[in-house]
Amino acid sequence: MEYLDFELPIKELEDQLDKCQIIGAESNVDVTATCKQIEKKLEETKRKIYKNLTAWQRVQLSRHPNRPYTLEHITNLTKGTFLEMFGDRNFKDDKAMIGGLGRIDGQSFMLIGQQKGINTKMRQLRNFGMASPEGYRKALRLMKMAEKFNIPVVTLIDTPGAFPGLEAEERGQGEAIARNILEMVRLKVPIICVIIGEGASGGALGIGVGDRVLMMENTWYSVISPESCSSILWKSWEYKEQAAEALKLTSSDMKKMKLVDDVIPEPLGGAHYDKETTFKTVEQYIMKAFNELKDLSTAELVAQRMDKYSKMGEYKE
8 A cells, every 4th residue: 555645644553553463463462452552543543634634635645546547447337348449530549548338237338538557557558647639539439329329428537637748739639628528518318427536627528528527535626736726826836735725626615616416425545445335336326326317308418418517607796
């Protein structure tokens, strides 16, 4: 297990517990009482830390190297039924954007999401989850296929942003994202979006327009990352914590502002502490959202979606 800076008190107690258990196993000394004291203190420390997280600490948790990425979510949600599809039928296959058909609790879905990669080699292959225009065009192709066969869409969002390279701009990055937003607003099947990690800028919005938008508890969703915001406003990354607070990017902030529909709770310590529970909870929320949408007519579905996004940004004194 890797630990973030604010988790170091937990690491120290877990190390103490390990040593206590080793001493008990290797000697005749009864350390049961001592181990129980450490366990109790460890549980109290965990609750104290994780129940009072700052916005920046939640950003750090959303980037935790042990946190499950899109493909791991899909594999566990679909239980071996996932069939990945490739290519945008125009330029090439973008490894940062994955998609395909799979079954969740017996219901077929078109699953689409950004994949970051689990190690250095895979992160380079996946371009750190930063999709190019062909990735968004692949996503749109799969959504249109889902629409043709009346299959609901689930998108899993985890990206630091769309790829900002010159070649991506040359191939129409802005147009590809804008086209996806337009087409998703009027897609004739239910769309459920789940933010499972980072939800940054247009890169997230390119697959983020849905009838139900769900955020996992320790994720963030914003027009810009705290570091980039800090560098623009203060010409330095040193104010990233202040920027994170000001951006109101946490799941509770987004729910309060009615920009997302629901917050998916995570196990104490984050999604990576108990992945099995995490996947079960995500499945429950996806199926709950689908059951709320499945009986709506196409006209009702599209009208409600348009109305939902039209109301965003309204403000009254």
